Amino acid sequence: MKETKHIRSFSMKHIVFVFFIVSLFFPLIQQQFKLIKEKPLEGFFNIEDYPTLSIEKWKNGEFQKQFETAYNDQIGFHDFFIELQSQINYSLFNISKIQSVVVGKEGYLYVRNYIDAVNGNDFMGSAYINLQIEKGKVVDSILKQKNISLLFAIAPGKGSYFPEYIPDAYKTNNHPDSTNYACYKKAFANSSLNFLDLREYFLKIKDTCRYPLFSQVGVHWGEYACYIATDTLLKKLGIKNTAKIKDLKLNDSLIQTDKDAGLLMNTLKFPKYYKMTIPELIFASDTSKPTLNLLSIGDSYFSNIVTTGIVDSIFKTYDYKLYNKPVLSKAEFKKHIEKHQVVLLLATDATLNQFPYDFIDQAFETYAPKDKYYYFLKKREFMIFTKGALKNISKNKAWQKQMIRAAKQKNIKPEEEFVSNAIWLYYNQ
Amino acid sequence: MVFSSALFLFGFLPVFLLIYYSLPQKFKNHFLLFASLLFFAWGAPLFVFFVIGSLILDLYLVRKMEQATVSKEKKIFLLASIVLNVGSLAYFKYANFFIENINELFSTWGAGAVANWTDIALPIGISFFTFKKLSYTIDVYRQTHRSFDSIANYFLFILLFPELVAGPIVRYNEIADQIIDRKDKETIDHKLSGLYRFIIGLSKKVLIANVLGAEADKIFDSSFQLINTADAWLGIIAYTFQIYFDFSGYSDMAIGIARMLGFTFPENFNSPYTSQSITEFWQRWHTTLGRWMRDYLYIPLGGNRVESNKRLYFNLAFVFFISGLWHGASWNFIVWGCYHGFFLIIERMFLNSFYGKIGKLPSMIITFFVVMIGWVFFRAEDMGDAMRYLHKLFVVDLHPTHQIYLIDFYVILGIAAMLSFMNVFKFQQAIEKSIYFNFYSNKRTLILGLICYTLLILSASAMVSASFNPFIYYRF
Structure with missing residues (x-):
């Protein structure tokens, strides 16, 4: 690699580098001092609070996880970043990444x-x-x-x-x-x-x-x-x-x-x-x-x-x-x-x-x-619900795997576990 | 704390750099070690003391090994250090995997479980720092480089935060001198090129890998009933580019931060999808792992210089079995490693001569296809899922899909494919060289600065808004 020795080049590069590093501080400064007024975001969403530090929370990583989420949610220019991303998605791709x-x-x-x-x-x-x-x-x-x-x-x-x-x-x-x-x-x-x-x-x-x-x-x-x-x-x-x-x-x-x-x-x-x-x-x-x-x-x-x-x-x-x-x-x-x-x-x-x-x-x-159809319709309800629950289980990979594991531990067939879960859901819906 | 998080980008990194650059030379390494320990403690608080303990013990063993005058004694200390490191890795990463498989085996014989699952958390970066520790021991044993005089320097080598989580795996002999003295590399040219490299890596991760990853996850996490063959192909293509841009982006960030501090880390990727054989792929993909495996495992096994082809094929198979296992404690990783090993063997047997006959482009396409199919094992949750996914890929199922792919996914997929394959053209190689491996003129500094600043803002926007998903009305 050839290194440039020119003095003007040297100072110019310093300015660019310092500008970048200072830029990385902008969100932190904005977070602390709110120097620029930001347009608040619309809709209902959760802003994570900073956690209180405890050894237990630190040990199990809960503190770090919550702190990182809170830092992300409360960082300066958070709202601007979101609006910019939405604008890019809308103007460039004619889409919205807001899921709904x-x-x-x-x-x-x-x-x-x-x-x-x-x-x-x-x-x-x-x-x-x-x-x-x-x-x-x-x-x-x-x-x-x-x-x-x-x-x-x-x-x-x-x-x-x-x-x-x-x-x-x-x-x-x-x-x-x-x-x-x-x-x-x-x-x-x-x-x-x-x-x-x-x-x-x-x-x-x-x-x-x-x-x-x-x-x-x-x-x-x-x-x-x-x-x-x-x-x-x-x-x-x-x-x-x-x-x-x-x-x-x-x-x-x-x-x-x-x-x-x-x-x-x-x-x-x-x-x-x-x-x-x-x-x-x-x-x-x-x-x-x-x-x-x-x-x-x-x-x-x-x-x-x-x-x-x-x-x-x-x-x-x-x-x-x-x-x-x-x-x-x-x-x-x-x-x-x-x-x-x-x-x-x-x-x-x-x-x-x-x-x-x-x-x-x-x-x-x-x-x-006391209606004559009551038990007939309740029976139908039970059948429809459990059938529906079994269908949902078959469509949900994670749920299905969890139940296959449980069946293994209980030494029963996975199908038995699925049915007993569907019945449990019916009575506890 | 990952590099592509607000806490790192707008918290840890600028504060760290400000203090680091303000400190006199003699305190820089101490502060870097402190920051690295903090970084590690943030991600794996329970393991800080274990890691410090194991580092001290390892350092002691290596010192004793170096001081030993008798070859046998040296070997005993070498073995002790290897057992300590491999044993720790085996316990933390593979204990449950072994227990699960042994229990499974016993249950097929009608016996009960021989051991129960234990709640073992995996310390972050254990696979990476174990390999670094081994490289220290072996390099000192081989006298490739003297051991560190200072404990702090040894700790810094192992825990250096830019490469702690996901590499590149920097070997001891490559970095030892830089840890002791790197003043000549602490220039504005290094800092600026490191910064740009970091931002390019961040963009690769956030603007490309994350977009592709979201779609790949959607497909891989779907029930097999809900996806058809076209979805399955789109999923694996998306994952193929996701893993490349994710991993190479992370390596770029690590290399970039290191360069800002005066270090020169080895490159980890070199347009791997342009490879014309699996052998070449491993010279371009995660090269620091490949070189580690070659120098510390393959060559000690005899490497290429063995008496019979059988032995050569065994060496290759064994190295790739270990490589698969290193990537994760699951059969699908082992199968993935063996799958690559298998292609390396058949390339030596006959495939290379076939590639020679069909020419560069067809060889590249075949290799890309082989690599892509291999990623199914890598991405699937277990072998059952991998086999079902392969079935979806190759047994045509064209039932109407419920998956929705937005235009940005196709655009990013196109960009990813273009960037992955462009290196076959000379002009692309020249561009990459001028950005990654050259220092910049004033004009280039400004142009690249403008591009990188835009990329930085775009990446920050994508990063910060990734989890933002408001409801229209609260009561809904």
């Missing part, structure tokens, strides 16, 4: 589980879905005797409403009938249950609707879509809508729910998006006073409806339980249901894998033990 966000065609953003729903990746299986419907029928007939109407509704998700913008790499569904939506739709059609397919309705009006129903960079439906959904729901329930649109305004700065996917990407520059419309509603005051109490169990799509304020004006009272939480005891549950005249169970296609949020199971256990 999928960048679609023409700037449409999705949340991954909405695409999974369209592809049937979260398919619960027709046996499970049919069981829910069978149980639903039993519950419905009992509630009807108590003058309580049960309404099931499926709202469109962003993936099913805008399938045309889903990136080709994500279009992996080869069995269109093997989705929760297709299966629920078929099962509802074959039952006497009261069911409203908002997804089908929204797709029907998609091309003729004057204003966009979903935003480009959000996860949920817009306010205008919420109004249409509520109006349709009320019609289905035979209730007169007292809220009417007075005016529709184009919105420049999107409300939180209309741009949540874009925010979650955490890019340096927010992606481009089209404007949404916000309806200005007037609530009629001359109509007769609302008399019905509504119990709604749903996902965040119903939260959007609640925030429009329409529900307040139409029902005497309403109780909204997001994902049927918190879980009530049997007695509380019974008391709670019977305070209402209408029970609405609403899911988006992306939350159909949780639908009907254990509500039907809970109602079935509360009201149906």
Whole structure:
């Protein structure tokens, strides 16, 4: 190697080297003194705290592990580094590495589980879905005797409403009938249950609707879509809508729910998006006073409806339980249901894998033990659950290996271990 | 603490360099030893005292060996040192493996377990520093180099933090003089080229290996029901480049840090995927291990200079069996070693003459393919998985896949392939030489500086954001 001796070269190289070394101190300096104000990141995430030092934690490496994570999470320019990485992924590759966000065609953003729903990746299986419907029928007939109407509704998700913008790499569904939506739709059609397919309705009006129903960079439906959904729901329930649109305004700065996917990407520059419309509603005051109490169990799509304020004006009272939480005891549950005249169970296609949020199971256990179908359906439930658990074990390499090891230790066949685990899961779910 | 972590890059390294450069010459080695001990204690706190104890004992044995005047006495101390080092490695790394296999053997005969599993943690870098300790003992025994006068220097040689975790395996005779005195190499040219080398290594690890690794992991960790033949091929191709950029990136970082401190470490990789035979592959892949095996194991066994081909093939097979075992305490590593040994043997038997007939490019393609298939054993969790993976590769299964590959993966895979094979062209060799092995003019300092600064920021962004995965709403 030939070494340069030139004095100018010598000093220039020193400057470059020192600049690099000083640069390595920048994050540390920023961490300590916060000299430059950073834009905070969006979304909910965990920032690890620095651990307290103890000999035990040091010995087992827990202290070092937590310290390294905390150092990474709290390093100066942490937020900038993340935004830069996101921007590179978005601008250079048109992708997002935030696991839940999928960048679609023409700037449409999705949340991954909405695409999974369209592809049937979260398919619960027709046996499970049919069981829910069978149980639903039993519950419905009992509630009807108590003058309580049960309404099931499926709202469109962003993936099913805008399938045309889903990136080709994500279009992996080869069995269109093997989705929760297709299966629920078929099962509802074959039952006497009261069911409203908002997804089908929204797709029907998609091309003729004057204003966009979903935003480009959000996860949920817009306010205008919420109004249409509520109006349709009320019609289905035979209730007169007292809220009417007075005016529709184009919105420049999107409300939180209309741009949540874009925010979650955490890019340096927010992606481009089209404007949404916000309806200005007037609530009629001359109509007769609302008399019905509504119990709604749903996902965040119903939260959007609640925030429009329409529900307040139409029902005497309403109780909204997001994902049927918190879980009530049997007695509380019974008391709670019977305070209402209408029970609405609403899911988006992306939350159909949780639908009907254990509500039907809970109602079935509360009201149906004396029903003639009770033991028949419980037996079916057991078979479906254990079969499903065995399938999950076979798909999970690590779990399977763990059980093969356990079987070896117990000197039994792996299959026996799988079955006993599936049964254990059923009774301890 | 790995080099590609925020704590190392924005904590340990700059603070260490600042203090190191500020200290007078006579204190530099002491501080370097202190930092190395801290580095080791961070990763393996329970083993610091064990390692210090074993170093003292080994040092004593080597001193006694050097002082001994009778050849037999020398040999006894040499053997004692080898037993101490190999024994420690066997206990920490292989005890459970042996117990598991013996129990398995007994259970097939209907007998119960002869011993139970023990909870043995593996000290970081044990495979690497054991080989370094052995090289010290053997080099002193062979009088290739005198032993260190100072205990601190011996400790520093073994525990030198840049090469502690993943090599390169620097042999005693290569570095002994540099540990004692390296003033002539502590120039700004060395520091700058070391810094650039470190950043290039970091980029190879973070920007290439990690991206490929994420996809390879996804495929290898999937249930075999969920992947098809195309996925399996993509997985092994991704892993083939991942392991190269990961390991060579780490070696670049080690070489770079060492150069910033005035050391010259031997090179560890030289475009291995351009090799035209497995024999050549081992002259280009993890070369410090290959040279160690050659000098301390293969040649003492007789090497090439043996009476019969049988003995030669035995030597090769044995060395590669040990090499496989050194990489990990599992049958798949042993099979991987033997697989390479097998190709080395058949190359000597007939394959080399076949390669000669078909020309350079086909030989390179065949060798790359052989190496790639070998990585299946290396990456799979156990032999069962390796065999199932091979079945997926070679028995066509084209059921629709659920795996999703994003465009960045294909781009990075393309870049990785390009960088891996470009060395067959002369201009690439010239570029590499000018970056790695030459000092820079002012203009080149600035251009490379700009490139490296960009790479540093990109690597830091990728590194810091690797674990960031927010939820859209908390309640979800």
